Amino acid sequence: MTEVVVIGADANGLVTAELLRRAGHSVTLLQEEAPRGRTVGWAPPEVANALELSGLELYCPDPWLRAPLGDGGMFELWRDMARSVESIRRLDARDAERWPRFCERMATLARLLERIYVEPPPSLVDLRFAFRLRRLGRQGMEDLMRLLPMPVAELLDEWFQSDVLKGALGAHAVRHVMQGPRSAGTAFRLLHYHAGSPPGVFRTPSSNLAGLLRARSTITVRQAKTARIAVRNGEVTGVVLEGGEELRASLVVSAVDPRRTLTELTEPGWLDPDLVRALRHVRSRGVAVKLAITFERPPDWTTLTLAPSLDYVERAYDDAKHGRVSAQPWLDLLAEGKVAEVHFQYVPHQQAGDANIGALATKLLAPHAPAITECKLARLPAAWPEGQPHQAELALDQALWMRPLPELSGYRTPVDGLWLCGQAMHPAVSGVGGYNCARAILRNT
Amino acid sequence: MKTYDVIIVGGGHNGLACAAYLARAGRKVLVLERRERVGGAAMSEEVFPGFRFSVFSYVVSLLRPEIIRELELARHGLHILPLESTLTPLANNDYLAQWADHDQNRRELARHSRRDAEAYDEFGLLLHRMARAVKPLLSTAPPDPASLDPRELIDLLRLGRYFRGLPEKDLHALWKLLTMSAADYLDEWFESEALKGTKSASGIIGTLLGPRSPGTAYVLLHHYMGELDGVFRAWGFAKGGNGSVSAAIAAAAQAHGAEIRTQAPVSKVLVSGGRATGVVLDGGEELHASIVVSGADPRRTFLGLVGEAHLPDDFVASIRRYKFRGASAKVNLALAELPRFTCMPQPGPHLRGAISISPSVDYLERAYDDAKYGEISRRPYMDIILPSMLDPAMAPPGKHVMSIFVQYAPYHLNGGWSDARREQLGDTVIDTLSEYAPNLKGAILHRQVITPADIERIVGLSEGNIFQGELTLQQMFFLRPAPAWSRYRTPIHGLFQCGSGTHPGGGVMGASGRNAALAILGRRA
Numbered sequence: 001m002t003e004v005v006v007i008g009a010d011a012n013g014l015v016t017a018e019l020l021r022r023a024g025h026s027v028t029l030l031q032e033e034a035p036r037g038r039t040v041g042w043a044p045p046e047v048a049n050a051l052e053l054s055g056l057e058l059y060c061p062d063p064w065l066r067a068p069l070g071d072g073g074m075f076e077l078w079r080d081m082a083r084s085v086e087s088i089r090r091l092d093a094r095d096a097e098r099w100p101r102f103c104e105r106m107a108t109l110a111r112l113l114e115r116i117y118v119e120p121p122p123s124l125v126d127l128r129f130a131f132r133l134r135r136l137g138r139q140g141m142e143d144l145m146r147l148l149p150m151p152v153a154e155l156l157d158e159w160f161q162s163d164v165l166k167g168a169l170g171a172h173a174v175r176h177v178m179q180g181p182r183s184a185g186t187a188f189r190l191l192h193y194h195a196g197s198p199p200g201v202f203r204t205p206s207s208n209l210a211g212l213l214r215a216r217s218t219i220t221v222r223q224a225k226t227a228r229i230a231v232r233n234g235e236v237t238g239v240v241l242e243g244g245e246e247l248r249a250s251l252v253v254s255a256v257d258p259r260r261t262l263t264e265l266t267e268p269g270w271l272d273p274d275l276v277r278a279l280r281h282v283r284s285r286g287v288a289v290k291l292a293i294t295f296e297r298p299p300d301w302t303t304l305t306l307a308p309s310l311d312y313v314e315r316a317y318d319d320a321k322h323g324r325v326s327a328q329p330w331l332d333l334l335a336e337g338k339v340a341e342v343h344f345q346y347v348p349h350q351q352a353g354d355a356n357i358g359a360l361a362t363k364l365l366a367p368h369a370p371a372i373t374e375c376k377l378a379r380l381p382a383a384w385p386e387g388q389p390h391q392a393e394l395a396l397d398q399a400l401w402m403r404p405l406p407e408l409s410g411y412r413t414p415v416d417g418l419w420l421c422g423q424a425m426h427p428a429v430s431g432v433g434g435y436n437c438a439r440a441i442l443r444n445t
Numbered sequence: 446m447k448t449y450d451v452i453i454v455g456g457g458h459n460g461l462a463c464a465a466y467l468a469r470a471g472r473k474v475l476v477l478e479r480r481e482r483v484g485g486a487a488m489s490e491e492v493f494p495g496f497r498f499s500v501f502s503y504v505v506s507l508l509r510p511e512i513i514r515e516l517e518l519a520r521h522g523l524h525i526l527p528l529e530s531t532l533t534p535l536a537n538n539d540y541l542a543q544w545a546d547h548d549q550n551r552r553e554l555a556r557h558s559r560r561d562a563e564a565y566d567e568f569g570l571l572l573h574r575m576a577r578a579v580k581p582l583l584s585t586a587p588p589d590p591a592s593l594d595p596r597e598l599i600d601l602l603r604l605g606r607y608f609r610g611l612p613e614k615d616l617h618a619l620w621k622l623l624t625m626s627a628a629d630y631l632d633e634w635f636e637s638e639a640l641k642g643t644k645s646a647s648g649i650i651g652t653l654l655g656p657r658s659p660g661t662a663y664v665l666l667h668h669y670m671g672e673l674d675g676v677f678r679a680w681g682f683a684k685g686g687n688g689s690v691s692a693a694i695a696a697a698a699q700a701h702g703a704e705i706r707t708q709a710p711v712s713k714v715l716v717s718g719g720r721a722t723g724v725v726l727d728g729g730e731e732l733h734a735s736i737v738v739s740g741a742d743p744r745r746t747f748l749g750l751v752g753e754a755h756l757p758d759d760f761v762a763s764i765r766r767y768k769f770r771g772a773s774a775k776v777n778l779a780l781a782e783l784p785r786f787t788c789m790p791q792p793g794p795h796l797r798g799a800i801s802i803s804p805s806v807d808y809l810e811r812a813y814d815d816a817k818y819g820e821i822s823r824r825p826y827m828d829i830i831l832p833s834m835l836d837p838a839m840a841p842p843g844k845h846v847m848s849i850f851v852q853y854a855p856y857h858l859n860g861g862w863s864d865a866r867r868e869q870l871g872d873t874v875i876d877t878l879s880e881y882a883p884n885l886k887g888a889i890l891h892r893q894v895i896t897p898a899d900i901e902r903i904v905g906l907s908e909g910n911i912f913q914g915e916l917t918l919q920q921m922f923f924l925r926p927a928p929a930w931s932r933y934r935t936p937i938h939g940l941f942q943c944g945s946g947t948h949p950g951g952g953v954m955g956a957s958g959r960n961a962a963l964a965i966l967g968r969r970a
Contacts, residue, residue, distance in 0.1 A: 123613075124608075124613075124616050124617070124620060125605065125608050125609045125616065127605070130605065133590070134590070134591065137591070138591040138928075138929070141590060141591045142591065142924075142928040142929075145590070145919075145923070145924060145928070146919045146924060146928070147919070148918075149623075149624065149659075149660060149917065149918030149919050150917075150918075150919045151658075154768070154919075158766050179658075179659070182658070182817065183626075183657070183658045183659055184654065184658050184659040184660035184917060184918065185624060185659040185660070281632075281633045283629065311818070314817070318814055321657060321810065322807070322810075322811075395624070395625075395659065396624035396659065397620065397621050397624040397625045397629075397659070401617070401620075402617065402620060402621070402624075406613070406614075406617040
């Protein structure tokens with residue numbers, strides 16, 4: 001039995017802790033702040049099975065996308081393909097005809113991601129990976145090779161004509177990345193957010209995964225702030241808490257972002273200067289804020305996206321690119337009763353406290369929603385470096401075998417006994433990084 | 446009637462290179478060129494009396510050394526003069542100069558940032574190593590990864606083995622170059638805005654992408670390939686202008702027995718029973734050969750010369766979505782005197798190198814922002830050389846010619862291109878440049894402005910894209926110009942492509958022409 005400390009009790013930390021405990025280790029789970037709400041991310045069956053989870057619920061609004069039209073009407077995309085097609089037909093008959101085929105082609109690629117995601121990242125020259133790609137068949141391979149490096153705007157322009165459809169889909173693809181829909185590599189993100197959902201749904205569901213695990217009597221979470229990770233002779237020896245208490249452990253797993261884990265919590269002297277330099281260059285720019293709003297009365301919908309065209313989203317990005325809050329941001333709302341959470345993009349992280357954000361959102365929402373009685377900026381979780389929920393921006397150069405850095409992509413660090421399991425790790429899906437990390441640890445110890 | 450083994454449509458430098466290699470292998474080759482002289486976009490012309498210009502492409506950097514060697518281009522009159530420096534004038538009358546001399550360069554960089562001066566050599570070595578890793582691919586016909594054909598499978602395995610043989614570190618570095626933006630990539634190395642701006646500029650050339658868009662780091666590497674052979678920064682100027690490159694390749698082709706006909710515009714490729722049988726000229730004359738090679742870009746070749754009726758639907762769809770989006774323009778000036786840059790007013794070696802208007806990454810990104818929404822950049826990026834400083838024969842004694850490559854001038858301009866918009870572009874360029882060299886306006890004797898629409902009209906490059914199609918990842922290697930058709934062959938038996946719309950793409954490189962010839966001859970490079 002090994003003494004294990006897991007730092008961070010989000011879905012990744014919880015999954016890692018529980019899997020290690022089930023393998024017979026003695027695990028202490030530390031949390032700095034209690035995570036709130038649902039776990040954003042699909043929970044693959046592999047993860048649910050390994051944890052013997054019962055009562056797992058996935059939540060995704062239906063319609064999953066709802067965008068206002070200029071004439072006061074609404075455009076909606078549903079889980080039900082036929083209903084989506086009907087809705088698209090009101091925008092553009094040709095787009096409606098193409099929608100099912102588009103969804104089928106994207107789903108083929110998303111299925112590949114789903115398989116790749118529940119394993120450690122493949123190596124760039126992995127033959128098994130190459131054969132797996134060939135199994136996609138000609139169409140699938142061509143789609144994958146073309147689509148990965150493409151701007152999502154180009155992909156959508158190839159298929160569709162309607163600005164409303166393209167704007168809303170494009171916006172969802174650039175969620176939480178400092179890129180616009182015309183930036184290369186953003187089509188890949190549409191697939192990432194599609195993974196785990198049925199064909200035609202390009203929104204990541206959320207689940208009660210973390211809640212279920214926290215409710216387990218076998219897991220105890222300790223409220224404590226980690227001061228540093230203790231290392232002797234290149235081997236981890238434990239964790240020192242703020243206040244000075246030392247927890248001895250021969251295995252420490254961190255769900256905190258790798259830069260903080262390795263350069264702040266660990267004495268960087270243990271690391272190769274090249275790695276420290278590379279860690280400093282991991283891009284983790286936050287681009288959005290969350291607003292908690294209360295309506296006068298409950299709206300008759302559960303979701304609303306304001307992103308009327310690709311150009312609209314691109315111009316919103318232009319502002320952020322030059323360091324400003326978008327004058328016309330794209331917004332995405334999830335409502336429950338009278339309250340709603342607003343995703344407001346783009347806001348460069350330095351600007352995240354800007355006092356005008358709430359007023360701007362209220363103004364933009366006024367024509368489409370009931371009157372807003374309260375609107376406040378929600379605090380971003382401390383686990384998001386610079387406000388970036390993926391910890392390391394999910395871009396092609398920071399994905400798969402590059403995530404977050406090639407040297408760390410196997411969840412292992414150069415410090416013996418210190419592992420990484422957070423969102424910065426492949427596949428950047430809550431809980432799944434923890435699953436992959438725990439399995440890598442169990443294979444190696 | 447005279448018959449030929451091979452007819453090549455288009456006498457650009459790739460068509461000529463293809464002709465030279467085929468003729469050298471004993472084939473009877475005919476090159477058909479629409480215009481009155483060969484060269485395509487690699488062409489010199491006396492635009493104004495006494496003033497000669499490389500009207501379109503203007504530097505030699507990427508021309509494959511094996512082509513220079515194998516076709517003995519030096520013997521056929523090619524003489525390359527090195528461009529030894531890059532000067533980036535800055536707004537505050539300062540400048541950043543990059544010199545060929547290592548120590549001088551380091552001192553100059555250190556003036557802006559000691560850290561950058563330290564990092565510069567390591568950066569250069571890394572890109573050098575990356576370029577070397579990619580170099581063998583330039584002369585490879587990209588195999589189709591979905592193919593079941595045993596020959597292609599063998600090539601795929603060879604390719605896989607090649608990559609597996611590279612150190613893992615290099616593979617990851619290469620992946621970063623393929624997927625990152627030039628700006629992000631350079632941010633990892635340097636801090637000086639002027640250096641990052643000037644370096645990232647080579648990442649945006651020929652594409653409608655800004656330096657912050659992923660994919661531009663690769664274009665940066667693409668332009669480093671030319672810095673490989675011989676001297677580190679081996680960008681050069683062909684004596685007599687870039688037409689000399691075409692002339693030398695044409696001379697080599699003719700020496701091997703190839704025939705070249707100018708003013709012979711091809712209107713159609715003859716197809717019968719799925720086979721190419723020859724071509725029809727504008728006047729109706731038919732010429733026959735069992736192999737037809739097109740140096741025109743994919744859109745003109747397949748949607749124009751061949752016609753959709755002869756092609757499979759999915760192939761036509763691939764060609765239709767192949768992106769051009771030309772974004773580059775050219776301004777050629779005849780000058781009464783040399784420009785005096787306020788940051789370096791005396792004539793000196795800096796006027797024999799490149800002058801780059803790229804003070805920062807932000808400057809370039811803003812230039813792109815305008816073009817992204819269909820406008821000419823209000824303050825464009827410019828790459829300038831003074832050919833008469835390198836080859837005095839380009840201008841009358843005491844006078845000079847200036848070549849200004851401009852970006853961005855989008856082909857899809859709001860409202861479309863017109864004479865007025867062309868002049869507006871010219872004025873924007875001169876106004877911007879005058880801020881750095883105030884005597885310029887008074888020195889201009891003549892001015893020629895070439896928009897992407899002009900490039901399309903005159904040279905025939907679709908949408909004026911100087912690379913015959915954007916050099917983006919989804920249009921490269923085995924996807925160029927269409928999946929499954931990256932090996933210079935086409936769905937029409939006997940019809941091949943040799944333009945830079947095929948792997949490895951643009952620049953005056955000649956690799957496409959050479960690779961196509963080797964594919965036709967059934968040989969590996």
